[in-house]
Amino acid sequence: xxxxxxxxxxxxxxxxxxxxxxxxxxxxxxxRIIAQVIKETGYVPSQNAQQLRTxxxxxxxxxxxxxNSQSVSRMVxxxxxxxxxHSYHAVLANTENNEMRExxxxxxxxxxxxxxxxxxxxxxxxxxHLKALEALPSPVVIxxxxxxxxxxxxxxxxxxxxxxxxxxxxxxxxxxxxxxxxTDIQTGIERRRGFDTACVELxxxxxxDACPVVDFxxxxxxxGAERILEVVPDVDTIVCATxxxxxxxxxxxxxxxxxxxxxxxITGIGxxxxxxxxxxxxxxxxxxxxxxxxxxARLLVERMENPGKTNxxxxxxxxxxxxxxxxx
Numbered sequence: 001x002x003x004x005x006x007x008x009x010x011x012x013x014x015x016x017x018x019x020x021x022x023x024x025x026x027x028x029x030x031x032r033i034i035a036q037v038i039k040e041t042g043y044v045p046s047q048n049a050q051q052l053r054t055x056x057x058x059x060x061x062x063x064x065x066x067x068n069s070q071s072v073s074r075m076v077x078x079x080x081x082x083x084x085x086h087s088y089h090a091v092l093a094n095t096e097n098n099e100m101r102e103x104x105x106x107x108x109x110x111x112x113x114x115x116x117x118x119x120x121x122x123x124x125x126x127x128x129h130l131k132a133l134e135a136l137p138s139p140v141v142i143x144x145x146x147x148x149x150x151x152x153x154x155x156x157x158x159x160x161x162x163x164x165x166x167x168x169x170x171x172x173x174x175x176x177x178x179x180x181x182x183t184d185i186q187t188g189i190e191r192r193r194g195f196d197t198a199c200v201e202l203x204x205x206x207x208x209d210a211c212p213v214v215d216f217x218x219x220x221x222x223x224g225a226e227r228i229l230e231v232v233p234d235v236d237t238i239v240c241a242t243x244x245x246x247x248x249x250x251x252x253x254x255x256x257x258x259x260x261x262x263x264x265x266i267t268g269i270g271x272x273x274x275x276x277x278x279x280x281x282x283x284x285x286x287x288x289x290x291x292x293x294x295x296x297a298r299l300l301v302e303r304m305e306n307p308g309k310t311n312x313x314x315x316x317x318x319x320x321x322x323x324x325x326x327x328x
Contacts, residue, residue, distance in 0.1 A: 001041055001042075001043050003017050003018065003021070005041075005043075006034065006037055006038060006041070006043055009037045009041070010030070010033045010034045010037045011033070012030055012033070012034065016030060016034070017034055020034045020035075056116050056304075057114045057115060057116055058087055058088050058089060058116060059088070059089055059090075059091055059114055059115050059116060060083055060088050060089070060090050060091065060115060060116060060117050060118065060119060060300065060304075061090075061091050061093060061105070061109040061115040061117070061118045061119070062076065062079065062080075062090045062091065062092050062093065062118075062119045062121070063093045063095065063102055063105045063106065063109075063118065063119070063120045063121060064076060064092060064093065064094055064095065064121045065094075065095055065096075065097050065102075065121060065123050066094065066095075066096060066097055067094055069216075070270065070272045070273065070274075070289075071144075071270055071272075071287070071289045072121060072289075074289035074290040074293065075121055075143055075144065075289050075290065075292055075293040075296075076090075076092070076121075076293060077290055077293060078289070078290035078291060078292065078293025078294040078295075078296075078297070079119060079143070079293035079294070079296055079297045080293075080297075081293075081294070082293070082294045082297035082298060082301075083297045083300075083301070086297075086301045088116070088117075088297075088301065088304075091115065093105040093108075097123070097216075099123060099124050099126065099129075100128070102120065102122070102123070102129065103126070103128045103129055103132050106118070106120065106129070106132035106133060106135075106136065107132050107135070109136065109138070110132065110135045110136045110137065115138060116138055116139075116304045117138050117139045117140065117141070117300045117301075117303065117304045118136060118138060118139070118140045118141075118300075119140070119141050119143055119296055119297075119300060120133075120140060120141075120142050120143065121143045121144050122142050122143065122144055122145040122147070123144075123145070123183075123184055124183040124184060124185075125145070125147060125185075133147075133150070138304075139151075139300060139303035139304055139307075139310075140300075141153065141296045141299045141300045141303070142154070143292060143293065143296040144186065144292070145185060145186055146185070146186070146314060146316075148312070149312050150312055151299045151300075151303065151311075151312060151313045151314075152312075152313075152314050152315065153292045153295045153296040153299065153315045153317065154186060154292075154314075154315070154316060154317070155186060155287040155288070155289075155292065155316075155317050155319065156287075156316050156317060156318065156319055157186045157187060157190035157191045157194065157269070157287075158190040158191070158193050158194045158197075159194065159319060160191075160194065160269060160285040160287060160319040160321065161190070161191040161192075161193075161194025161195055161198075161239075161269060161285070162194035162195075162197050162198050163194075163285070163319075163321050164194075164239075164267055164269065164283070164284070164285050164321050165194065165195050165197075165198030165199070165239060165267075166198045166201065166202070167283075167321060167323055167327070168237060168239070168265055168267050168283060168323075168327050169198055169199065169202050169204060169237060169239075170202065171236075171237075171265070171327075171328050172202075172204065172236050172237035172265065173204070173236055174232055174234060174235050174236050174237070175199065175204055175206055175235070175236070175237040175238075175239060176206070176207070176210035176211060176228045176231075176232060176235045176237070176238050176239070177192065177195050177206065177210070177211040177238070177239045177240075177241075178211070178212055178214055178221060178224040178225065178228070178238060178239070178240045178241060178245050178246075178249060179191065179192045179211060179212075179213050179214075179241045180213060180214065180215070180216060180241050180242070180245075181213055182213075187216075187241055187242070188213075188241070191241050191269060192211075192241070195239050207231060207232055209231045210228045210231045210232045210235065212224040212227045212228065214245060216242055216244060216245070217244055217245070217248065218244045218245070218247045218248035218251070219248055220245060220248060221240060221244065221245035221246060221247060221248025221249045221251075221252070222248035222249065222251050222252045223248075223252075224240075224245065224248070224249065225238060225248065225249035225252035225253060226252050226256075229252075229256060235264060236263070236264060236265065237264065237265040237266075237267075238253075238264060238265070238266050238267075239266075239267050240266065240267060240268045240269075241268075241269065242268055242269060242270055243268035243269065243270040243271070243272040243274055243275045243282060243284055244268070244270075244272070244274065245268065246266050246267060246268030246275075246282055246284070246326075247268070247274055247275075247278055247282070249266050250266050250278060250282070250326070253266065260280055260326050261280065261325065261326050261327050261328045262328070265283070265326060265327045265328055266282070266283070266326045266327075267282070267283045267284060267326065267327065268282050268283075268284045269284055269285045269287070270284060270285070270286075270287060270289075271284050271285065271286035271287070271320075271322060272284075275322075275324070278326075279325075280324070280325030280326045281324040281325045281326065282324055282326050283322065283323050283324045283325075283326045283327040284321075284322055284324070285319050285320065285321050285322065286319060286320045286321075286322060287317065287319050288317045288318060288319065291317065292315075292317050295315050295317070299313060299315070
């Protein structure tokens, strides 16, 4: 079964079927007939033939840091749902938090002409990242981080953490912070900067030894909180860079006989499902991850369908602070 068979069964020309398959103009009646024939026959257009005709594969490479992150999964959900609306399909590349694999996949997509565009759900930017991005022949959108000179969709991590801390630290005298590595600009630097800003505004002094840097896991949050107790046994607030870290800190406080929030307030960021089912429920900030995926897809589709459009648009997403039961 090929395009000629579809044309013959539908009683139209081969050119009309081709226009239909490539979203060109076809009258309503002929479009209905062709669609019915394709449905009855189960015809699937040859991807290679379509690419030869149009120069497009309708495939998008999506480089993601991990599969088991709620923030990443929400981004990918929004991204793929919007791409499908525009007849594009995602090829997912999971780097398992290995920054050099990000570079490897960027190089792979640069050499492979079968993708029309690339979305990089970024974690860090090294010299190798920048070289690989420059070598991409197809449009690229950065999701989750800000990078000058590129189309980006990223969260307002600074504003979200600042406003979250303004709410929680009003009832604090001995705050602490569990952060992540500063090579991750948004989560590592911007969130810590938001915490520092709120502390200065409220006249709070922070012991830097009570601000450990950990991995993005609940286990790491537990051990980070344990280190804080060694430095500041009477800590009254622990602000965490993510919800997972905060959940680990809550487990630690519970095992050390500290009540949340009566003895220690705890916050995270991300508004994960965990933040809502934890007991007490976790004070956090919602960062519109799914919506950011939709916006990234729209930016990329615009560039894939308008090759001359290369301006570096930056979209900073909003946020909402949720004061829940883990604060006083």
